[in-house]
Amino acid sequence: xxxxxxxxxxxxxxxxxxxxxxxxxxxxxxxxxxxxxxxxxxxxxxxxxxxxxxxxxxxxxxxxxxxxxxxxxxxxxxxxxxxxxxxxxxxxxxxxxxxxxxxxxxxxxxxxxxxxxxxxxxxxxxxxxxxxxxxxxxxxxxxxxxxxxxxxxxxxxxxxxxxxxxxxxxxxxxxxxxxxxxxxxxxxxxxxxxxxxxxxxxxxxxxxxxxxxxxxxxxxxxxxxxxxxxxxxxxxxxxxxxxxxxxxxxxxxxxxxxxxxxxxxxxxxxxxxxxxxxxxxxxxxxxxxxxxxxxxxxxxxxxxxxxxxxxxxxxxxxxxxxxxxxxxxxxxxxxxxxxxxxxxxxxxxxxxxxxxxxxxxxxxxxxxxxxxxxxxxxxxx
Amino acid sequence: xxxxxxxxxxxxxxxxxxxxxxxxxxxxxxxxxxxxxxxxxxxxxxxxxxxxxxxxxxxxxxxxxxxxxxxxxxxxxxxxxxxxxxxxxxxxxxxxxxxxxxxxxxxxxxxxxxxxxxxxxxxxxxxxxxxxxxxxxxxxxxxxxxxxxxxxxxxxxxxxxxxxxxxxxxxxxxxxxxxxxxxxxxxxxxxxxxxxxxxxxxxxxxxxxxxxxxxxxxxxxxxxxxxxxxxxxxxxxxxxxxxxxxxxxxxxxxxxxxxxxxxxxxxxxxxxxxxxxxxxxxxxxxxxxxxxxxxxxxxxxxxxxxxxxxxxxxxxxxxxxxxxxxxxxxxxxxxxxxxxxxxxxxxxxxx
Numbered sequence: 132x133x134x135x136x137x138x139x140x141x142x143x144x145x146x147x148x149x150x151x152x153x154x155x156x157x158x159x160x161x162x163x164x165x166x167x168x169x170x171x172x173x174x175x176x177x178x179x180x181x182x183x184x185x186x187x188x189x190x191x192x193x194x195x196x197x198x199x200x201x202x203x204x205x206x207x208x209x210x211x212x213x214x215x216x217x218x219x220x221x222x223x224x225x226x227x228x229x230x231x232x233x234x235x236x237x238x239x240x241x242x243x244x245x246x247x248x249x250x251x252x253x254x255x256x257x258x259x260x261x262x263x264x265x266x267x268x269x270x271x272x273x274x275x276x277x278x279x280x281x282x283x284x285x286x287x288x289x290x291x292x293x294x295x296x297x298x299x300x301x302x303x304x305x306x307x308x309x310x311x312x313x314x315x316x317x318x319x320x321x322x323x324x325x326x327x328x329x330x331x332x333x334x335x336x337x338x339x340x341x342x343x344x345x346x347x348x349x350x351x352x353x354x355x356x357x358x359x360x361x362x363x364x365x366x367x368x369x370x371x372x373x374x375x376x377x378x379x380x381x382x383x384x385x386x387x388x389x390x391x392x393x394x395x396x397x398x399x400x401x402x403x404x405x406x407x408x409x410x411x412x413x414x415x416x417x418x419x420x421x422x423x424x425x426x427x428x429x430x431x432x433x434x435x436x437x438x439x440x441x442x443x444x445x446x447x448x449x450x451x452x453x454x455x456x457x458x459x460x461x462x463x464x465x466x467x468x469x470x471x472x473x474x475x476x477x478x479x480x481x482x483x484x485x486x487x488x489x490x491x492x493x494x495x496x497x498x499x500x501x502x503x504x505x506x507x508x509x510x511x512x
Numbered sequence: 513x514x515x516x517x518x519x520x521x522x523x524x525x526x527x528x529x530x531x532x533x534x535x536x537x538x539x540x541x542x543x544x545x546x547x548x549x550x551x552x553x554x555x556x557x558x559x560x561x562x563x564x565x566x567x568x569x570x571x572x573x574x575x576x577x578x579x580x581x582x583x584x585x586x587x588x589x590x591x592x593x594x595x596x597x598x599x600x601x602x603x604x605x606x607x608x609x610x611x612x613x614x615x616x617x618x619x620x621x622x623x624x625x626x627x628x629x630x631x632x633x634x635x636x637x638x639x640x641x642x643x644x645x646x647x648x649x650x651x652x653x654x655x656x657x658x659x660x661x662x663x664x665x666x667x668x669x670x671x672x673x674x675x676x677x678x679x680x681x682x683x684x685x686x687x688x689x690x691x692x693x694x695x696x697x698x699x700x701x702x703x704x705x706x707x708x709x710x711x712x713x714x715x716x717x718x719x720x721x722x723x724x725x726x727x728x729x730x731x732x733x734x735x736x737x738x739x740x741x742x743x744x745x746x747x748x749x750x751x752x753x754x755x756x757x758x759x760x761x762x763x764x765x766x767x768x769x770x771x772x773x774x775x776x777x778x779x780x781x782x783x784x785x786x787x788x789x790x791x792x793x794x795x796x797x798x799x800x801x802x803x804x805x806x807x808x809x810x811x812x813x814x815x816x817x818x819x820x821x822x823x824x825x826x827x828x829x830x831x832x833x834x835x836x837x838x839x840x841x842x843x844x845x846x847x848x849x850x851x852x853x854x855x856x857x858x859x860x861x862x863x
Contacts, residue, residue, distance in 0.1 A: 453609075465568070
């Protein structure tokens, strides 16, 4: 064994390990870009082409929507807007929203009373927010709902507390959409649970009834149900008896939503292992105890995504009432651009309306994701 | 054994839901409206006229930015309300669609329908409804770009024509083309706005609908002079207000309110001078019409000075036309008074 002096090098071993570069960017945004957008020549080419188009159209959209846009015009004089449409640098005519926003939001509701539907919209939204918070999930919430809905009815109809009476056919805009969606889903959901349970019942009469209801309603489009409610149903009534047009449409929406939600709920019921039912029965629980404490909490938790999917679908389906002459948000928007001075500015109105729809639908969608994560925590490992 | 009460409970719940549903409906029913007896009396008892209008048609019926209904048809609702109540604002407007309009009238949801509805034999007879006159003579026509140089509809041989589906418009176009041996390619688009922009963008050579609609579209184009409405009218579309069968007196009132508006134009009575005419004009027909003598109003079941009330609220036929239809580019044409060439608006004598 010979002593190896520290300062002598061993053959074959590099004299001093040269400081090496860290491995080419494995973390950070640059690495992400490289991995996802520029990993091969094909991807690079695609990225560049798409980036070109996106930037180009984003710029022209910003130009159209903000830079060249006209925000208001005096006295319905839309000549400037029309000139802008055909000019080489086209711009949006947001003046149509400035002029018509109150009509789009509240329809033909008396102009001086617009604060009432505005408060109604705020009440509805507050109701959704409160109902969404788990800390308020107590029986008092039902009281809050009842009180709020009564307050909404009083505000819309009036006729008491010094509020002037406003007949239903003057209601319009966003309150109609919210009323149809809220009452529709609030009544359809319990109905759907009953029907879903009924479809799995061992009693033939109830089962057949529930199956017939679901299949009958699912077999026809919502439009034909609305037609039945608005065109055919009044003919069956004795002359002189008229049921409010909005109520008829509302009942049609409830029946339709009920059938679809029932199938969603039934999916949840079927997904539960049989052991849960048997265990509940072994404990000696009654049918309703079993359903209320064991089955439904688990089944509904399973079907949150399709439930919210159906909710969002119905929120937007309420716009179909336009075919029976009810001024919901979309119909009011369409009617706003009927006036000759404002014809041809539909795009601006549709964008404004879609923003409103998007806010509500996106909020529902985000909320359901949170709820799902919250309620299914026990499944996450 | 254990299951029996459960089943009963479930049946009970379902029954309760059904009962609630059934119970809610009659509770929500409105007070009985006009029965078969007298629509006019029911309107008087209710204190408002319920008038079915279009959900939105430029010039004829459309809510303005404040949500107030305005238009040619709306003025007829106001005129009837003024005749009955001497207050043109005692009207509830019910927007109706092309599909729901007749049911709304048949079921008594509305008292009258003033919604650019064409008077046809089948509608007059089989629907149980009565047309009370023609307040607007319309007809289907064509609009082309002026630069194409087309002068008459027969020159549209081989053209592409924009048309809305499912309306009598499409049927009329096909009938006319077959009768005149004109071949054309239809471009069928449901929504009016898209249809107009398709025409404006040059996807079709011509655009066909009722002449009043063509005029409204033309006036909303950036430069109206670039578009020409051809002189050919290929269908008759007489539009007028309707009532349901059962109260001839109410139908009479509608009919004579229209005649009063036309006669007032003929006699030179306007919104501005009606009070003065009623006081001073010595012409016997004016005196009878404005309620000085003859008791004509009473025969209709309304106050004798009903025409004064109507004219004060809406003005005469010409004034209504000038207020709502001329601004969107509709000319008097066949709707001029019968005393002018080509005019067809004619009022029966007031005596």
